[in-house]
Amino acid sequence: MTLLTGDSALLMPWHGPYDMILVDPPYGDTSLAWDRCVPDWPGKALAALKPSGSLWVFGSLRSFLASSAAFRNAGWKYAQELVWEKQNGSSFHADRFRRVHELLVQFYRDDTPWRAVYNSVPTTPDARARTVRRKHRPPHMGQIDAGHYVSEDGGPRLMRSVIPVRNAHGRAIHPTEKPVALLEILIRTSCPPGGLVGDWFAGSGAAGVACRLAGRRYVGCEIDPVMAQKARDRIASVLPLGEGISP
Ligand SMILES: C[S@@+](CC[C@H](N)C(=O)[O-])C[C@H]1O[C@@H](n2cnc3c(N)ncnc32)[C@H](O)[C@@H]1O
Known part of the structure; x- marks a missing residue:
């Protein structure tokens, strides 16, 4: 667990891939x-990522529209997005709805096919018992291998x-601290056990805890x-996986 102090565009490339x-x-x-834009991180991050890796970025649709060319020009390809729903939030002055969500967008290297990108499919234990038969596979959803599936009460369901x-x-x-539980979902989904996560704008170190x-x-x-020092102290105070007290 390492928390560097300095400009990530300069320091992070040296600690990958x-x-x-x-x-x-x-x-x-x-x-x-x-809160000052750091313009040159997308290219440096791409060069520091393993071909099987992926990038998760927090932001708003406003920020992603503004930076879409920068992602494309650096060699990133869009994969999918998640919506993080909060119990409360803060709005920009022109908003007409209370803003209680944030986007998380996953990108991968455009020189790598999606099937080669590490992905551990996340599930939640809340399936209902049923058998679903698919007579026609929707062509716009890509290849689906099984013609039907059986689920049971409390079984796994795609998150x-x-x-x-x-x-x-x-x-x-930190004023924009992200919840550890949310970061843990991303990390378990997109980084293999024992693999290396690079957190380019660490703030409170929540991702280190995750x-x-x-x-x-x-x-x-x-x-x-x-x-940075607060983040280091926070991460150090958490027992690593396997070293907690057993029930
Ligand atoms: C949006 S906050 C990240 C919050 C973090 N995700 C958390 O959960 O606490 C962005 C952070 O990036 C830091 N930052 C800004 N420019 C930076 C740079 N060039 N290199 C490294 N960190 C930077 C800021 O000081 C700020 O703490």
């Missing part, structure tokens, strides 16, 4: 001192793409030395 890269970047949307997780308001050490709990290795980078 990564199995998964996580990016929760400053978008320059607010007046917070650290839904809208994920409700409480945000860290009230106990956060890596400890999930048994993945972690390199994070934070430009603010005070926050």
Whole structure:
């Protein structure tokens, strides 16, 4: 578990190659001192990622529309997106709805086929007993191998793409801290056990905590030395997978 202090575009490439890269970047949307766009991270992150790896980015549709050319030009291909639903949130001044969600978008290298990208299919234990027969496979959804499937009560079900997780308001050490439970889902899905996660804008180190709990290795980078030390202390206070007290 390593937490570097400095500019991630300079430091992070030296600590790869990564199995998964996580990016929760400053978008320059607010007046917070650290919220200044870092323009050159997409190309450097791509060069530091294993071919079987993928990139998860936090943002809003506004930020993704503004940066879509930068992703494409750096060699990233869009894979899929998730919606993180929060119990409360903060809106921009022109919003007409209370904003309680954030997007998470997964990208992979455009020189690698999607089937070669590591992906451990996430499930939740809430299936209902039923047998579903597919007479016609919908052509627009790609190849589906089984013609039917049987599920049982409480069995595994493909995780839904809208994920409700409480945000860290009230106990956060960083103004835009992400919940460990949400990060753990991404990490378990996209990084093999024991693999290396690169967290390019570490903030509170929440992703480092998630890596400890999930048994993945972690390199994070934070430009603010005070926050970097808080993140280091926080990660160090969590027992690694397998070293907790057994029930
Ligand atoms: C959106 S916050 C990340 C919050 C984090 N995901 C968490 O859960 O706590 C972005 C962080 O990137 C840091 N930052 C800004 N520019 C940076 C740079 N060039 N290199 C590394 N960190 C940077 C900021 O200080 C800020 O803490």
